[in-house]
Amino acid sequence: MLKRPAAVLGLFESPRALLSAIELLRARGRWSLEAYTPYPVPGAEAALGLKRSPLAAMVLIMGSLGALTAYLFQWWMNSVDYPIVVGGKPVDAWQAYVPVLFEVTVLFAAFTAGLGMLLLLNRLPDFRHPLLSSKSAAALTRDKFGLALEPAEGPFDAGAAEAALREVGAEAVEVLNQPAPPAPVKPRTLLLLAAGGALACLAAGLGTYWTLKLFPALPPMSHMLEHPKLVPQKPSAFFKDGRGMQAGVPGTMARGRLPYPCKTEACASRLANPLPRAAEVLRKGRKAFDTSCAVCHGALANGRPLLSEAYGAKPADLQSSRFLSMEDGRIYHTLMTGKSAMPSFASSLTDDERWSLAHYLRALQRAQHAEDEDLR
Amino acid sequence: MSLLSLVTGLGALGAAAAYFAAGPERFWANWLLWQLLLLSAGLGSLFLVALEHLTDARWSIPLRRTAERTAGLLAPASAAMLAGLFALPVLYPWAHPGAALMPHGAAKSAWLSAPFFSARVVLCSALWLLAWRLLAGGSLEQDKTKAPALSVLARRFAPFFMALFALSVTTAAFDWLSSLEPEWYSDILGVYFFAGIFLAGLASVTLLAVHLIGAGRLPGVRFDHVYNLGGFLFAFTVFWSYIAFAQYLLMWYAHLPEEVFWYQRRLEGPWRTAALALAVFHFLIPFFALIPRDAKGDLPRLRWVAILLLGAHFLDLYWLIFPVLGPDPLFSWPEVSFALFFIGAALLWIRRSLAQGADMPIGDPRLEEGLAFRL
Amino acid sequence: MAPEATLSPASLDERVLSAAERKPPAAWWLALAAAASCMSLGFALMAYTLYMGIGAWGNNRPVVWAFDIINFVFWIGIGHAGTLISAILLLFRARWRNAISRTAEAMTLFAVVCAGLFPLIHLGRPWINFWLFPYPNQRGLWPNFRSPLIWDVFAVSTYFSVSLLFWYLGLVPDIASMRERARPGLRKLVLTVLSLGWRGEASHWRHYEKAYLLLAGLATGLVLSVHSVVSFDFAVSLVPGWHMTIFPPYFVAGAIFSGFAMVVLVLSVVRRTMRLEDIITPHHLEMMNKVILATSCLMAYSYLVEGFTAWYSMNPYLHHIFKQYLWGTYGWTGWTAIFCNCLIPQLFWSSRLRRSAPVMLFVAVAVLIGMWFERFVIIVISLHQDFLPSSWHLYEPTLVDYGILLGSFGLFFTLVLLFARLLPVIATTEMKAHLPREDAHA
Structure with a gap:
């Protein structure tokens, strides 16, 4: 040329x-x-x-x-x-x-x-x-x-x-x-290149597949996961009795958890609410109510759950006359022990929160049954 | 009597009237602001002179006399600062007559006591004046004697001046600005004040240089020389913003009550506008105005950027000082009178110095080299 | 400069570019073996750390940051000198940078590589480090951009990529020269690809020079920001001794200080062993020593202002921690930092000492030691006695800590040694442009 x-x-x-x-x-x-x-x-x-x-x-x-x-x-x-x-x-x-x-x-x-x-x-x-x-x-x-x-x-x-x-x-x-124009590519070279590329893709895919198959979810460095520790609901060799969780030592109590003396509602009805009916207490009670109770009993405590019909259960209407006359102590007791479908709130609420809740419930009830003089 | 003297006299009358009409607090706050502004222009220029000696720069030799002249503002600034000592019992809570029992201990009370404070002010002023005498006075003398030894002397002296300069500027910042609110502290304040000072000095030098070039008094000074001034203005605009933002970010983030009240006072209510204006005039406008390469040597643009930067430095000092007077910015005839008086006096002073010596350091053996400088 | 007068563009090429064409001497192999051994030791210990967990180190509450972060800050600081020399001094038209800029830029990259390793391994689970980057994921999470640690990720990775780009851009014309010298073969092919077929066209140079200047300006801002962001890691916190407003500029000054010391250290070895004494002249080293002196004074200023403000604040926690810096259990590290960073470099006030090779080496090593200990002071001492006296605890590094530190030096010098043999250690193109010619400034 x-x-x-x-x-x-x-x-x-x-x-x-x-x-x-x-x-x-x-x-x-x-x-x-x-x-x-x-x-x-x-x-x-x-x-x-x-x-x-x-x-x-x-x-x-x-x-x-x-x-x-x-x-x-x-x-x-x-x-x-x-x-x-x-x-x-x-x-x-x-x-x-x-x-x-x-x-x-x-x-x-x-x-x-x-x-x-x-x-x-x-x-x-x-x-x-x-x-x-x-x-x-x-x-x-x-x-x-x-x-x-x-x-x-x-x-x-x-x-x-x-x-x-x-x-x-x-x-x-x-x-x-002038630079020589590039030589035209022959079809055979193109075919060879395509075949080579396909082969390479196949090899990479199979390689990945077998790697994942043979070493499934291999944790890169498992050492940190394997140290001795307590796993919930699993036996532990650390204590003699083989349990992971241990009961409290007799005669001791956990901080912030006073022993609860009542076994029956009758006993509980004699307990007096130790907290004053103050704005601070009501605010605390409202928070506890909105967190723990409102989802089933409704934000107005009228037994209309926030959940859908599919929920199925029939929570108590706390605005009914039975609850209007219920003592604070019995409300507290129900929170401690639970009742039928309602679970116990002994561990998820503190003592203060339970008593504040009783106060707040009173406020809710009063709001739903307001009398003329309340409006003045 | 020229118009300038007339305006200055008018300003002086207004300022004196402000003492009685607007009260001593406002009078001394204005005084403090303007003494520091004068100091900034003078000391910043002197720092530029020393920096040029230190780095053996060639481009700046034809412009050095200009910087030495604006550095002359140190003399009126020092006088103003000595008078400013009367502001202590008025503006500074630690010097109030009944302030013997400040919450800080005896040692800090000794540091923040009128005699020790005054001693520091006198010492720093003496140091700056001495350095000015050595650098600028030596240069004037060289015009006559043409002795290269004076250049060597200036070069030897420059590093020592730098060290003392760093310490004295920090002291001035802590004394005059920080101790307005003695509980507050920030260790970057010296650097912050330095950045403002140097920028104000550069702006004054640029302004005077542009004026002299326009008057045809600096023959041989070309784009290449002025470009460097523009570059410095640009760089230190960025530097000031960096330091200012660093201090703000750290205090904003940590939110310690003993620090953050200072910013709360300066960022809430009407002062927020002042802070935003500071960001716009001290950073955004000069930054974008000086970004293009040609802008850094463009005389008309440099003139307005320099004026803007001096205004921004005024705003900076205003924003630092005036919030201690109250939650609302004060700006009316007393402030204007002070501005007229101090700007007029500074211009009179500069005009006087323009009559002394040559417009370029004609005795410097390297002036030719400086004039031949190419980018 | 008189010593450069004998150089011509051709002899410069011959001297600098031929290094890559010769077989390296035995001393180079020995040095490489030593450096690579340290590096391997370091990598082995890093692997051990990954396997065992961070418990292999001495870190423990309340000193949860120790050698890992000290080394990170130390190395990233070393990296700052290169950008400073190539960017800021270019803008200031300091011609003495030409001879040293290439090596300094390379050191920047290598130091950032060393620095980047430490935050990575200190994550504990580095294989999920990609969580640090904002990418859409099925967990619906984003990184927390209010955390200085994320700022760090952005700052350090930007710094590395921009430095790499800057360095490569400078190398392109030099690699083109090497390409033309190379005999046909694999080496020539590699050099051709690396030089992108650069041909020195005038219309290319016009864009090239502009790009170089723009990058210099950008890198100047970057260099300020990177170490400032590193300082934010500490300064936005509430830890007494960390929450200091002066940290950003003070960290930058310290970074330049230690970086220049490393450049002086490496260059004084390179010029001797590669016989480049007339290209990298005592004048160049003297200028760098002046910068070291200036930054040393800045460090002294920062120490002074920090100490003064701590006292002036009348904050009991600050008072306590500053006493610990000098008179606590680790007080000796504080004194070491002051002695090495503020006092020893003052030797450079004498121009005779500034030009003396042994003094230079001594000061450079002292500065590196001092700056490492400064970070120890800031990190370990501030942490070991926090607000709650019941959690005070002393820190003691383990052998693994020391080994990884040694390993990072091994990695750095391995890279430096490879660079010195494979690529031009002097920016020949830039040097040529400023060699005195008969018709210069015509």
């Missing part, structure tokens, strides 16, 4: 020689010029008439975009989609988003500057450029300064370009040829 000249390259000794050559040849206007230098030569841009790099504007735009992205994703993740209060700060506290915002801005801007320059503006990587296969490439990356003439338009007279370069003082001149 015939080689076609793409450009003619002349080598110069110094940046100054290069610049003066550019000036002389640009004046003639027959060629488009391109310089190749081992390092950036000040003044070359101006001499070649290159426009200013648009990179700064690109970086500014992408940096702003980065800032916006970072703020929005943090705000959406931590203030909208999964809002949690940390350190008593408002959920949309912008202050805490600033560090990550800054980092992401820099990340966007820096990658635009670096990769945008290499890939977008300079169109690298490019391994087929004629210069790379020229004899002068080594000198041009070391200490020589090259000037290539390409035809501005029309057919290229390499001889004239060569002569012009020598005239302006080039030490050596070389004709750069």
Whole structure:
């Protein structure tokens, strides 16, 4: 195949020689010029008439975009989609988003500057450029300064370009040829490549499958999971009787849990509510009621559960006359022992909470059976 | 009598009237603000001079006389600070007549006592004036003698000045600003004050340089030289914002009562607007105005950015000092009078110094090198 | 500079780029063997830690952060010098950076690699470290962006990627030179791909220079932010001695300080062993020593202001912990930090000592030791006596702790040694542009 000249390259000794050559040849206007230098030569841009790099504007735009992205994703993740209060700060506290915002801005801007320059503006990587296969490439990356003439338009007279370069003082001149067009790919090669790819995919898939099959859910480092510890509902070799949970030592009691003397409702009805009927107590009782009782007995204690019909059970209507006259002590007793379907709240509520609950229930009942004087 | 002297005199009358009409507290708060603003312009310029000597910078030699002239504001600033000592019993709770029993111990009471405080103020002022005398006075002398030894002397002195400068600026920040609320403490305050001071100094130098270039008094000063000033302004705008935000973020995050009340006072109610204005004028506008490369050497733009930054530094000091007077920002004729008086006096002072010596350090053996500087 | 006058672009290439083409000397193999052994030991102990759990270390309540975080802060600090030299000094047009920037940037990367290991292994279950990144998952959870530890993840990973990019960008033209020197073969192929077919076109250089300047500006902000974010790990807390508003700038100053010490240490060995004394001249080292002196003074200032403010605050917890820094059980570490960071570098006030190779090495090593102990002071001493005296506890590192610390040095020097043989240790392209020429400034 015939080689076609793409450009003619002349080598110069110094940046100054290069610049003066550019000036002389640009004046003639027959060629488009391109310089190749081992390092950036000040003044070359101006001499070649290159426009200013648009990179700064690109970086500014992408940096702003980065800032916006970072703020929005943090705000959406931590203030909208999964809002949690940390350190008593408002959920949309912008202050805490600033560090990550800054980092992401820099990340966007820096990658635009670096990769945008290499890939977008300079169109690298490019391994087929004629210069790379020229004899002068080594000198041009070391200490020589090259000037290539390409035809501005029309057919290229390499001889004239060569002569012009020598005239302006080039030490050596070389004709750069068009890169040979890539050879057409044969169907057989394509088939082979496709078959190879399919085989590789198959091997990777089978490999993954068998790895998972042979080593199911292998915990990477199980050592930390295997230390001696108590597992609920499982025997333990630590105590003599083989139980994990131990009954309390006779004669001791747990902190905050007073012994409860009553076995019967009659006994309990004689207990007096130790708490005063104060706003603080009612607030506590309301919290306990809303947490533990409202789901079945209803927020107004009228026996209409918050749950759906499918729940099925018939919770007691605490507004009925039976409960209006029930003593606080019996309410307390029911909470301690539970009744028919209702479980015991001995462990999930504290002593104070149970007594406050009784007070709060009274308030609920009074609200539903208000008399004229209550409204005054 | 020129217009400038007239305006200054008017301002002085207004300020004096403010003492009786608006009360001593407001008078001294204004005084404190303006003494620190003068100090910032002067000391910041002096720091720039010392920095140039220290790093052996070439670009700045043609502009050094300009910085030495704005550094001259140290003299009126020192005088104002000595007068400002009368503010102690008015503004500072630890110096109130009945403040013998502050919650902090005897040692801190000794540190925050009028005699010791005054001694520190006098010592720091003396140090700054001495340094100014050595650096700027030496440079003026060099105009006549052309002795290179003076450059060497300045260069030798610069690092020691830097060390003492760091300590004295921190002391000034803790004394004049932090002890307005003696329970409050922040160890970054010295750096914060330094950032503000240096920015104000740079802005004053830039302003004067732009003026002198416009008047044709700095021949040979090109884009390349001014670009560096613009770059410094840009860099220290960012630095100030970084320091200010770092202090705010840490105190906001930790939310310790002994620290955070300081910010509450300055971020709630009408003061919130002042804080937001600070973010806009001290950071956003100058930052974006100076981002483009050409902007850093563009004289008209540098002029308004420098004026803006000086205004922002005023706002910064206002925001630091005035909240102790009350929950509402005070701004009316007393503040304007003080501004007229101090700006007028500063300009008069600068005008006087413009008549002394050459406009460039003509005695510096490296002036030629400086003029030949290329980016 | 007089010593550079004899250099020409061709001889510079010959001297610097040929290192990768020769067989390394025996001393290099010995050094590599030593470094790689330490590295292997470190990796083995890290694997042991993963298997046994963090209990293999001395960390225990209340000192839950110890060697892991000390080493992290130490190494990330070392990394700051490279970016400082390549970015900030570029913006300040300090020409002396050209000879040292490449090695310093490489050290940045290697130090960040070392630093990144520590938070990773201290997680205890590093195989789920991806939980730190915001990715949509079926648990419906997001990381907590109000936590400084997440800020750290973003800061350190951004820092690593941007430093890598910056370093690579500087390398591209140099690799192109190496490509042209290489004989056809695998090496040439690799170099061709790595250089992306760079050909030094004028229209490319115009974008390249702009990109380099922009990256320098961005990296300057980044370098300030990264160590500030590291300092936030401590300073946003309530622990006395950690919650200090000066931490962000003070950490940055300390980082530059220790980083420069490491650069001086490595370069004074590299220039001697690779015979680059006339390229990396005493002038370059002297300038770095001046920066060390300046940052040492900044450290002294920070210590002073911290101590003063602790006293001025009249906060009993602060008073107590600052007494512990100097007169507690670990008081000797506090004195070591002060002595090595504030006093020893003062030797550099004398220009003769600034240029003396043994003094330089001594100071550099002292600074590295001092800065490591400074982080020990901040982390261990502040933690070991917290608000509740009943939980006070002394900390004692285990052999595993020491081994991993040694391993991180092994990793760092292994990477440095490989770099010195495989890639140009001097930024030849940049050097060439500033070599004095007959027709310079024409």
